Amino acid sequence: MTGELLVVDGLKKSYVDAYTQEEVVAIDGLSFSVGEGELVAILGPSGCGKTTVLNIIAGFVELTEGSVLLRGKPIREPGPDRGVVFQSFALFPWKTVLANVAFGLKMRGAGRREREGIAREYLELVGLRGFENKYPHELSGGMQQRVGVARVLANEPDVMLMDEPFASVDAQTRMKLQEDLTRIWEERHPTIFFVTHDVEEAVFLSDRVIVLTPRPGRVRQIVDIEIRRPRVWRRLVDDDSFRRTTQDIIDLLGEERDDRRPVAP
Amino acid sequence: MASAAVPARGILRRVARSPVTKALFPFAIVVALWWSIAAARVFPSAFFVGPDVVAAKIGELLYKGILVGYLRDSIERLASGIVWGLAVGIPAGFLIGLSPLARRFSWPLLLFFQAVGDIAWLPILIIWFGFSLTSVTFVIVYTVIFPLMVSIVAGVDSIPTDMVRAARALGARRRHVLVDVILPGALPAVATGIRTGLGYGWRALIAAEIIVGTSGIGFMMFDARRAGQVTEVFVGMIILGILWYATDALFLAPFERATVERWGMVRRAGAPV
Secondary structure, three states: OOOOOEEEEEEEEEEEOOOOOOEEEEEEEEEEEEOOOOEEEEEOOOOOOHHHHHHHHHOOOOOOEEEEEEOOEEOOOOOOOEEEEOOOOOOOOOOOHHHHHHHHHHHOOOOHHHHHHHHHHHHHHOOOOOOOOOOHHHOOHHHHHHHHHHHHHOOOOOEEEEEOOOOOOOHHHHHHHHHHHHHHHHHHOOOEEEEEOOHHHHHHHOOEEEEEOOOOEOEEEEEEOOOOOOOOHHHHOOOHHHHHHHHHHHHHHHHHHHHOOOOOO | OHHHHHHHHHHHHHHHHOHHHHHHHHHHHHHHHHHHHHHOOOOOOOOOOOHHHHHHHHHHHHHHOHHHHHHHHHHHHHHHHHHHHHHHHHHHHHHHHHOHHHHHHHHHHHHHHHHOOHHHHHHHHHHHHOOOHHHHHHHHHHHHHHHHHHHHHHHHHOOOHHHHHHHHHOOOOHHHHHHHHHHHHOHHHHHHHHHHHHHHHHHHHHHHHHHHOOOOHHHHHHHHHHHOOHHHHHHHHHHHHHHHHHHHHHHHHHHHHHOOOOOOOOOOOOOOO
């Protein structure tokens, strides 16, 4: 495991439910690692704690037990080495598209010319050239999320954390965004940790898929995705290995429904 | 003939579509209605006068200089109350919004003093400060700061967690988050708070002038009532409406258009659909 960029070892997260005053175990002993330049998805049914894993890596939430190391150092608080792309986009509505993308560089003290130059470059990368001076509300959801991705990439983090980033756009746009994300990844190989509940999305994008069990989240299986790149939906919908892998993972998720612990009354 | 009619119709259409015409049109209807009721003498003229009489009275009062003097007094009092109200209310609102300690301490007090309405302070203020600008200013400040503070606290609370987290994950330190996320993020609430506060402050001013007054629009109206001068009461009511309309058109609306509306964070109340 040494030499891996991000190492999660024996991660446990529990909290006290505010209403019942009972201890709830959200994640129960999770271990995996993400290598430099890898695209890894974490997949599981809702409530399995996958977003909590991301929040812990991002430094938004404290872990209960175990360790999360980035380049060998434990995570203490949020930082620019771990940029986050949110399902809600979380763009700053009072800033232009350009200023949104340049925000991280501004926070780190880059001069206006430098940061705007870099921001333009990344806007071009995500296909938003010409939209620099728009405000986020003037853009469609898909375009807003492109800004969200550019905003993180412009900051050149060690890892880009993506929390169901394409869940709130329409199906057509989602497929385009997925294809564009793989294109960007193939060009630049940023390390990406991708949270999703969509099996096809996980298989389409990833090198590896971490399949979780329902709450409390544990690793069910880590599946290597051997489908050749570049990946485009037009080719993959009829691709045997894509369909087989997808079905295998759906089966993995299905099994859990049988041995799931009964829900507390 | 036919060729001359086209541009004439074009001008008419342009006039009909101009924003000034659109803004004045509803008032024209109300004034016409008012005028017809007065002309039909439904009510005796000692109780109800028409727009022509009121317009003549406004002209007369303007000519005598009384109206301008009273107007200046009222606006001066309001301005001083508003400035102090904003200077106290905005920082206090953010303090209570951001500091859990400040919130725990001040929330019960806020509720208590909000219940002791503005006018309820006047008796003790008159004992302390007499019929002075201080008394009036105090009442206006008092009226302005409560809706302002409550609105700002709600605004700070309504900033999405993800937005603060996004900033932190992009390298923003805590003080950056305050300046770059919390302050602009709460601006719609600040704008609403100022709008509500100003509206309440304006009403408090008129009420204070009726009680404390030696001059001002509120004083003029109440004084006219004592003398049975219905026309002057009407004049006062119309002036109040015009002034609020002007405040909105000159200060509030342009500020909101340039900020929160441009950013798509709010849609102006009453904006055309």
